[in-house]
Amino acid sequence: MPKQDLEFTAAWPRTLAALEQEGALLVAAGKDGKANPMTIGWGTVGNIWGRRVFIALVRPSRYTYGLLEETTDFTVNVLPAGRERDALLCGTRSGRDCDKLAECGLTAVPARHVQAPVLAECILHYECRVVHRNDVVPAALAPEIRESCYPEGDYHRLFFGEVLATYGDPDAL
Numbered sequence: 001m002p003k004q005d006l007e008f009t010a011a012w013p014r015t016l017a018a019l020e021q022e023g024a025l026l027v028a029a030g031k032d033g034k035a036n037p038m039t040i041g042w043g044t045v046g047n048i049w050g051r052r053v054f055i056a057l058v059r060p061s062r063y064t065y066g067l068l069e070e071t072t073d074f075t076v077n078v079l080p081a082g083r084e085r086d087a088l089l090c091g092t093r094s095g096r097d098c099d100k101l102a103e104c105g106l107t108a109v110p111a112r113h114v115q116a117p118v119l120a121e122c123i124l125h126y127e128c129r130v131v132h133r134n135d136v137v138p139a140a141l142a143p144e145i146r147e148s149c150y151p152e153g154d155y156h157r158l159f160f161g162e163v164l165a166t167y168g169d170p171d172a173l
């Protein structure tokens with residue numbers, strides 16, 4: 001099934017299901033152009049500044065964090081059913097130590113509007129241009145979340161990506 005442009009809102013329920021279960025793959029490419037997929041479970045979409053925005057939360061300890069600081073965009077990709085092991089690998093191994101695309105047999109293909117690639121095997125894609133970055137403020141966070149989610153600090157940075165395109169396999173929705 002060829003990939004088609006999708007309504008941002010139509011793609012969200014399947015994306016949220018992935019975020020809440022195996023995770024989705026955020027792909028960033030550094031200055032050298034080498035792409036690295038990282039599993040994300042936390043993220044949201046909405047309307048900010050009159051733009052459609054995907055907010056991804058990335059901890060400073062991640063290799064991906066450095067890539068996002070070097071570049072200005074990222075993609076979010078939803079794996080098809082049956083590839084949960086790839087989400088686990090991309091969420092437990094670091095691009096500092098291995099080539100996760102090769103390990104998972106995932107293919108980076110050029111995106112339409114951003115430098116970071118999308119992943120051919122995935123069923124949904126968001127192309128995002130970073131328009132804002134903002135750090136979680138420990139003192140402003142509910143104490144129970146601070147204690148349960150940040151026992152070692154490593155407070156997330158929120159990357160606000162303006163969604164320039166949403167597309168995928170319509171049968172996946």
Ligand SMILES: Cc1cc2nc3c(=O)[nH]c(=O)nc-3n(C[C@H](O)[C@H](O)[C@H](O)COP(=O)(O)O)c2cc1C
Pocket residue numbers: 021022023036037038039040041042043057058059061062063064065087088090091092093094095096
């Ligand atoms: C299901 C799942 C969801 C995850 N969600 C996030 C997330 O939203 N933000 C984050 O910083 N790390 C998250 N992680 C952890 C990273 O994916 C993991 O540390 C990864 O190895 C980092 O890769 P990198 O060093 O190549 O960037 C998640 C891991 C899993 C398994």
